[in-house]
Amino acid sequence: MRLVFLGPPGAGKGTQAKVICEKRSIPQVSTGDMLRAAKAEGRLPAELVEAMAKGALVPDDVVIGLIAERTLAPDAANGFLLDGFPRTAPQADSLGKMLAGRNVKLDCALALEVPRELLVERAVLRRTDKRTGQIYHLKYKPPPPDAVLEHRADDHEDIVKNRLDTYEKMTSELLPYYAKLGMLKRVDGQGTVEEVTQRVLQAIS
Ligand code: ADP
Ligand code: AMP
Numbered sequence: 001m002r003l004v005f006l007g008p009p010g011a012g013k014g015t016q017a018k019v020i021c022e023k024r025s026i027p028q029v030s031t032g033d034m035l036r037a038a039k040a041e042g043r044l045p046a047e048l049v050e051a052m053a054k055g056a057l058v059p060d061d062v063v064i065g066l067i068a069e070r071t072l073a074p075d076a077a078n079g080f081l082l083d084g085f086p087r088t089a090p091q092a093d094s095l096g097k098m099l100a101g102r103n104v105k106l107d108c109a110l111a112l113e114v115p116r117e118l119l120v121e122r123a124v125l126r127r128t129d130k131r132t133g134q135i136y137h138l139k140y141k142p143p144p145p146d147a148v149l150e151h152r153a154d155d156h157e158d159i160v161k162n163r164l165d166t167y168e169k170m171t172s173e174l175l176p177y178y179a180k181l182g183m184l185k186r187v188d189g190q191g192t193v194e195e196v197t198q199r200v201l202q203a204i205s
Helices: 013-024 031-040 046-054 060-070 089-101 116-124 157-180 193-204
Strands: 002-006 028-030 080-083 108-113 126-129 135-137 184-188
Touching: 002 013, 002 157, 013 028, 013 080, 013 135, 013 193, 028 031, 031 046, 031 060, 031 080, 046 157, 060 089, 089 157, 108 157, 108 193, 116 126, 116 157, 157 184, 184 193
Parallel strands: 002 080, 002 108, 028 080, 108 184
Antiparallel strands: 126 135
16 A cells, blocks of 8 residues: 655644554655654755754755655565655656656545644644654643653744645645545544544545
8 A cells, every 4th residue: 555645744644654554564654754864863964954944845856865765665565655745746746757667656645634723733732752753742642751752843833834834835736736636535634643543544445
């Protein structure tokens, strides 16, 4: 199964991706996670660090290169879930061509929909456990006392708002792109994590 998760920052893509990937035994491939790992290891060029810090996108060729390489790894041979990629129509186009060149195709692009006013609170109060990668929320999914919490640098309110603006500009082209291909499934991302998981499972079944 080859899936794409679309949706604004804070929609719950990472949270749902972990559950679906576990159930389907496919890897979660997040360009945001890959870029943050490169940054932590000091391998990310300064201009990309700056773009991420502002809540802007990094250039298409950078993320396309990351995805081209990661999806060739042995654990992705039978499928993968892309989380946070593609974010622009050129990225979606490159992905389609890349997969066609490998004689495979996407099964579905799933858009998690959450109103903007909920997204700011979801992102600002998000915390991640550095050791396990588990995603928590200070209000909706409180971390256990022994978690080693990280607050993402771009999860502060002004940057979150920039990221949401960036997303809104880019979806105007991306959702219609997948709708035209007959691949788009829209899922309401409001409600509890478990409720959303049920909707996602139904949409991809
Ligand atoms: P994304 O990957 O789309 O940016 P995350 O999965 O990291 O979003 O979720 C953003 C924040 O919202 C996290 O703190 C997460 O714990 C919380 N969250 C995710 N899904 C829900 C939900 N259904 N209800 C409440 N909070 C949620
Ligand atoms: P995310 O973890 O998906 O919220 O992404 C964090 C940041 O990484 C974004 O704000 C962008 O700066 C960058 N990024 C992640 N994925 C992409 C992508 N597909 N295209 C461009 N920039 C990306």
